[in-house]
Every structure is written in C-alpha cells, then in structure tokens.
Amino acid sequence: MARDKAALELPADQRYIPAATSFVGQFAQELGLSEKQAKKLQCATRTSLSNLMVRRGVDRLTLFVESCPHELRLRFVDTGIPTDEPFTSLHPEGLHVYLTEHELDEVRFSYLGRQGNETLLVRSFQEPPPARTPLSQPKVDIAADAEYEVRLMRPEEALEVARCIYTAYGYSYPVDAVYLPQRLQALCESGEMLTAVAVCDGQIFGTMSLEPGFGATVRDMGLAATYPECRGQGAAKRLFSFLVEEAARTGLEGLTGWGVTAHVYSQKLAGDEMRPCALLVGNAPNTFQIKGMEQTQRGSVIGYYRELQPGQRAPVSVPARHRDMVETLFDRLGWHTAAPTGAFDRQDHSELIVRGNQERAGAILSLKTAGKDARRVLTDAHDRLTQTGTVEFMVILDLADPGTADLAEFLEAEQHYFFCGIMPRTSCGNALLMQCLHTEPLDYDQIQLLSEEAKDLRAYIQKGDPSQ
Structure with a gap:
C-alpha cells in the first residue's frame, strides 16, 4: 500500500x-534518492509520456507517483485507443537495456477495461525511504481539574473554532459553514447560528453550535467538538446547557438534535437532554461517513426535540393506527394533543417546497399548504425526483390540517410511504414525517439506538416499512 501518493493530470x-518530469524528480528526491537517481526516473518519465502521447491519441492522461515501503512506482493512466503493449516490441535484451539505463526493476502494462490503460514503472529500494513526518496538529494541554469558561464565540475566534472542528471530525462535519471562518462569523452575527466555546487560559478547546433548523423559531443542536487530549472535561454537557439557556434567552421556542446510528456514542448527549421523536432510516448513503462512524448500509439518524415553552397544544390529524404513537411522542415532548377544530377552507392549489440533496440521493418535500391538488402535486414531484436518481424521500405534512390523515393514508397505500415520526414547529407547523425508500431493504438490527424510547420507535417504524 502506498504511504505517499501524488497525482498530476496533464x-x-x-x-x-x-513539468511532469520536474514533478517526478522533486518527489523522488524528497524520498531520499540522489539527484542522479532522480534524473534517471525523470528520463523514464519523459520517454513513457512521449510514447503514450504519440501512440495513444489521448486528450489527457494522469501520472501517479507512489511511495511504497520498498519501491517507488510511476503509473501512467490513459483512456486512449487500445494498442499493442508499449514494450512488446522490445526483445528481452532490449528490455533489459531499457530497465538498466533507467535504473528500473519492472515495467508492466495493463488494460483496465473502461478505465483505460495503465503503464507501470517500478524502482526498488534496498532500504525503505524515510517515513514522512506528519503535519503537527494543534495541541492543547489542559489539566483534568482545570477551570474553564463556556461562552459565546467572539467574531475573531471563528478560525480557531474551524480548527477545533477539523481536529475532531476532519472534513466530515455535515455543515460546511463551520469550515469557513467568514461564513461562520456572518451566521453568528445574524443570529442564524449560535456558537459556544469552551475556553481555558485563552485557548479554545471545545465548541458546539445551534444551527438553522426545520423552522424559524427552532435551532438544530450541532455536534460537540473538542480536542482529543481535552476530552473527559465534561465540556460537551456544559456547552449543551449553555446553548439551551442562550436559546431560551433569545426567544427560540424549540431545539432539535440528531444522532447517527452506526453506533450510540453520538446519541449520548442528546439522549440525556432531549427526547426522541423521529427516526429517518436510510437517510444517507454508506459512502457518506462521519469520521470514526463507518457503516455498511445506508445510514439512519435518530431525531430528538426539546421544547423551550412546554404546555403547548397541538391539533393532530393522523390515520387512526398512528394516533397512539403520535400522542405518546407529543406527550414526551411536553405538548398536549387534540383533534383539529373549526371549518377548513381548502385552496385549489398546493404550496410544495422541494429540497433535493444529490450527495445523499435524497429529497425533502415540505407541503406548506395542502390544496385540492395535493395528491397530484406530491405524486408528480416524487416521480420527477425518481427519474433524477433520488432514492430516499421524506414528506413533511402539517398535523393541524384536517386533511393530513387522508393524505397520509394515500401516501402509505399508493406511494409506499411509511410513518417515521413527528417534529414540532417546522416551517409546515407541527409536522408528521413520512418516508419512502427506493433501495435494498434495510437491516434494522444495524440501526443502533441508546434509549428504550428510541428502540420502541424503531420497532414501530420497522413494522410499517413496506420493505420489511
């Protein structure tokens, strides 16, 4: 396996x-080869590229330089017309001369099928090249019993916050803004985000943010990030509590949180402070990985909610078979449920907002207003998205709309949707969440959940999933 690898497309x-030969020569000398040895590799590179450009008829090709424990490899990959192997015209004596002149140990040619063709040159080492010294990561040394402050991020600290998140998650954190200091600063100044930091002796060692949520008066509790050497200080809990207080102080009405289900670690904090109310199964492809949270099937996330103004009344219109579960979920969140009352004048046309995510092959269909054409509008949107490769759908319906029960029945019976939970205070009101998957059936046993309430919700959703 290559320890270091560089690529040049030209x-x-x-x-x-x-330019390519200079690239190879510099790489070789960084591995400890002498200038004379590097020039031999440069000559081999020049000969190979010239040969490929003349014989292949390609527009572009890619050169890979790879350092392995006992050899250096030059790989030339092209998508040109298949031809005879470049070195088959050489007699064994001629090939030996070629290898000797360029101080190479092996020349190999391979057809890669639809990926094109590969020419491989190998130069062995008697001793492995020195290991590359990794770039140093920021280090923060804080005593286990040290006192520290939790407060809002200051504008000039946005870069330090980005570095803290990068150290904890690499580039796998799901919100791009945290890696862009100016963008993060602007979102915090506008109130769209609230970012808290844990600080000891002027050094930020932990952070957590409230990020834009499903509704205008709701924020989403982001993941906590701390430097690895500073874990165990209880910073995540303090950051969470601080943000809850700050959210209430600024007039927000609710908080949401999400935990991945590849394992239960990300659920511990939210599970202690919030209540589960939704499980989005197959919500992300297995190519979308959070650092340290690998999975073998499409990922699922458990949704949590915390009400900041308990005692609210929630009119709900749901199919009769889901009423007990919906009432149970709202009761856990501190809401009182009731049947919708009063006359409801339905408009002719629906208002549907569609948000697609190409990376996860998913889409959210938010029905802000259900008109007389709601069934057709949802069906048409679903069909169009299917043609573009969308495989995971979530529909958000307003539970206060008396017609939601009938619409949910239609989606389950005709479109193969299934219940996946509720979410208060979305842009569509208190919402019924429904999903549809055009994927291989999920193994629900791989969906790991921490609390018994979450496990009960998983069992209920699995029972309604038509693929099970």
Whole structure:
C-alpha cells in the first residue's frame, strides 16, 4: 500500500512533459534518492509520456507517483485507443537495456477495461525511504481539574473554532459553514447560528453550535467538538446547557438534535437532554461517513426535540393506527394533543417546497399548504425526483390540517410511504414525517439506538416499512 501518493493530470501535449518530469524528480528526491537517481526516473518519465502521447491519441492522461515501503512506482493512466503493449516490441535484451539505463526493476502494462490503460514503472529500494513526518496538529494541554469558561464565540475566534472542528471530525462535519471562518462569523452575527466555546487560559478547546433548523423559531443542536487530549472535561454537557439557556434567552421556542446510528456514542448527549421523536432510516448513503462512524448500509439518524415553552397544544390529524404513537411522542415532548377544530377552507392549489440533496440521493418535500391538488402535486414531484436518481424521500405534512390523515393514508397505500415520526414547529407547523425508500431493504438490527424510547420507535417504524 502506498504511504505517499501524488497525482498530476496533464494534457497530452509534449510541451507539458518538462513539468511532469520536474514533478517526478522533486518527489523522488524528497524520498531520499540522489539527484542522479532522480534524473534517471525523470528520463523514464519523459520517454513513457512521449510514447503514450504519440501512440495513444489521448486528450489527457494522469501520472501517479507512489511511495511504497520498498519501491517507488510511476503509473501512467490513459483512456486512449487500445494498442499493442508499449514494450512488446522490445526483445528481452532490449528490455533489459531499457530497465538498466533507467535504473528500473519492472515495467508492466495493463488494460483496465473502461478505465483505460495503465503503464507501470517500478524502482526498488534496498532500504525503505524515510517515513514522512506528519503535519503537527494543534495541541492543547489542559489539566483534568482545570477551570474553564463556556461562552459565546467572539467574531475573531471563528478560525480557531474551524480548527477545533477539523481536529475532531476532519472534513466530515455535515455543515460546511463551520469550515469557513467568514461564513461562520456572518451566521453568528445574524443570529442564524449560535456558537459556544469552551475556553481555558485563552485557548479554545471545545465548541458546539445551534444551527438553522426545520423552522424559524427552532435551532438544530450541532455536534460537540473538542480536542482529543481535552476530552473527559465534561465540556460537551456544559456547552449543551449553555446553548439551551442562550436559546431560551433569545426567544427560540424549540431545539432539535440528531444522532447517527452506526453506533450510540453520538446519541449520548442528546439522549440525556432531549427526547426522541423521529427516526429517518436510510437517510444517507454508506459512502457518506462521519469520521470514526463507518457503516455498511445506508445510514439512519435518530431525531430528538426539546421544547423551550412546554404546555403547548397541538391539533393532530393522523390515520387512526398512528394516533397512539403520535400522542405518546407529543406527550414526551411536553405538548398536549387534540383533534383539529373549526371549518377548513381548502385552496385549489398546493404550496410544495422541494429540497433535493444529490450527495445523499435524497429529497425533502415540505407541503406548506395542502390544496385540492395535493395528491397530484406530491405524486408528480416524487416521480420527477425518481427519474433524477433520488432514492430516499421524506414528506413533511402539517398535523393541524384536517386533511393530513387522508393524505397520509394515500401516501402509505399508493406511494409506499411509511410513518417515521413527528417534529414540532417546522416551517409546515407541527409536522408528521413520512418516508419512502427506493433501495435494498434495510437491516434494522444495524440501526443502533441508546434509549428504550428510541428502540420502541424503531420497532414501530420497522413494522410499517413496506420493505420489511
């Protein structure tokens, strides 16, 4: 396996060969080869590129330079027309001369099918090249019993927050803004985000944010990030409590939180402070991985909610078979449920907001207003998205709309949707969440959940999933 690897894509124009040979020579010398040895590799690179550009008829090709424990590999990959192996015209004596002149140990040619063709040059080492010294990560040294402050991020600290999140998650954190200091600063100044930091002796060692949520008066509790050497200080709990107080102080009405289900670690904090109310199964492809949370099937997330103004009344219109579960979920969140009352004048046309996510092949269909054409509008949107490769759908329906029960029945019976939970205070009101998956059936046993309430919700959703 390559320890270090570099790639250079270049046009199939001989004017670019000097740039490629310089690239190879510099890489070789960084591995400890002498200038003379590096020049031999540069000569081999020049010969190979010239040969490929003339014989293949390609527009572009890619050169890979790879350092392995006992050898250096030069790989030339092209998508040109298949031809005879470049070195088959050499007699064994001629090939031996070629290898000797360029101080190479092996030349190999492979067809890669639809990926094109590969020419491989190998130069062995008697001793493995020195290991590359990794770039140092920021280190924060804080005593286990040290006192520290939790407060809001200051504008000039946005870069330090980005570095803290990068150290904890790499580039796998799901919100791009946290990696862009100016963007993070602007969102915090506007109130769209609230970012808290844990600070000891002027050094930020932990952070957590309230991020835009499903509704205008709701924020989403982001993931906590702390430097690895500072874990165990209880910073995540203090950051969470601080943000809850700050959210209430600024007039927010509710908080949501999400935990991945590849394991239960990300659920511990939210599970202690919030209540589960939704489980989005197959919500992300297995190519979308949070650092340290790998999974073998499409990922699922458990949704939590915390009401900041308990005692609210929630009119709910749901199919009769879901009423007990919906009432149980609202009761846990501190809401009182009731049947919708009063006359309801339905408009002719629906208002549907569609948000697609190409990376996860998913879409959210938020029905802000259910008109007389709601069934057709939802069906048409679903069909159009299916044609673009969307495989995971979530529909958000207003539970206060007396017609939601009938619409949910239609989606379950005709479109193969299934109940996946509720979410208060969304842009569509208190919402019924329904999902549809065009994927292989999920193994619900791989969905790991911490609390018994979450496990009960998983069992209920699995029972309604038509693929099970």
